[in-house]
Amino acid sequence: MALITRRKSIAVNVGGILVGGDHPTVVQSMTNTDTADIAATVEQVAALARAGSELVRITVDTRESAAAVGEIVDRLSDQGVTVPIIGDFHYNGHILLTEYPDCARKLAKYRINPGNVGFGRKHDVNFKTIIDIANEHEKPVRIGVNWGSLDQNMLAKMMDENSRLPEPLDARGVMIKALIASALDSAHLAEEYGMPRNRIIISTKVSEVQDLIDVYRELAQACDYPLHLGLTEAGMGSKGIVASTAALAVLLQEGIGDTIRVSLTPLPGGDRTEEVVVAQQILQTMGLRSFTPLVTACPGCGRTTSTLFQEMADEIQTYLRNQMPVWKATRPGVADMKVAVMGCIVNGPGESKHANLGISLPGTGEDPRAPVFVDGAKTVTLEGPTIVPDFINILNRYVDEKYSAR
DSSP: OOOOOOOOOOEEEETTEEEETTSOOEEEEEOOSOTTOHHHHHHHHHHHHHHTOSEEEEEOOSHHHHHHHHHHHHHHHHTTOOOOEEEEEOSSHHHHHHHOHHHHHHOSEEEEOGGGSOSTHHHHHHHHHHHHHHHHTTOOEEEEEEGGGOOHHHHHHHHHHHHTSSSOOOHHHHHHHHHHHHHHHHHHHHHHTTOOGGGEEEEEEOSSHHHHHHHHHHHHHHOOSOBEEOOSOOEEHHHHHHHHHHHHHHHHHTTOOSEEOOOEEOOTTOOTTHHHHHHHHHHHHTTSOOOSOEEEEOOOOTTOOSSHHHHHHHHHHHHHHHHHHHHHHHSTTGGGOEEEEESSTTTHHHHHHHSSEEEEOOOTTSOOEEEEEETTEEEEEEESTTHHHHHHHHHHHHHHHHSOOO
């Protein structure tokens, strides 16, 4: 694993998942279903959990959604899905948690946005109501500040104070200070209301990469609460993946980040679990965690005009990911396995030898004969139309022999 010194933080228990302390960075996600649609929400939570999400957040914004939470958790439990469910509250959380005690009991954590808990004197009253309920049920909370819903009174006050300084900050600098102040002030207020420090997680989310890096660097120096990382709106497709990776990788490399979410905008009808896969791959490619064996494949060039190696790499990676729910319990250590599927003789044999298992296809215009390497040694040459299933059979035998439960 990578030699990264983790920032010291408190450990928080979220429904049996430990966030912070010396524990690995946790992957979480969020549903986009109408929570009041129990069947759809259960289906999506289960899919996210199967994909590897260790925490799943759901929107709780109406009486109907709050009333549905208990049955959602129960149905998931009946299916053997035990992923902790987090309630995302804005504006009316104090009302919903009060009126629907089953919702309050069965959620594993409450997310509170201090920018929209209430205004004026109602802010502290409403905030205290949520904290009191969390304390009653011994639930942790995330104080989640967003730049788009930052307390405007606080921001205006800080802007005014900044303008009177001999060397005032620019508007961006004041916004970063305000985000941090909002999160820490709210966390300290929660403690004043009786919330133990080891039940508080905080976040200060923005939508720009450099802003996120700067605000979390400063926040990490200012407290020892566990930190949740993620852009508020990463975007669609490659833009969202690149932005999230660029921001999170810098912070994770500096030891900052106890739980992460990649907030991808899915295409219409797209797969919500993509955000889980991307989050896992960020952590795994950085050497921070292992979730599933990764396939190394060359990008292709004029020597590899055949699509065979591309199809093979995709098929093997999909096979490995689909096998992981079974292998995770029965084949300890298999997530660290490395597989190489290479397209020609230039780098193919070398890369294959460095992997646990590797196959090197011949390239354009050559017979489809592919040497297979196991732990650096050539063992067999595959050929003909059954190269892919033959290689998967070799892979299965290797997993059975090398990663058998003891």
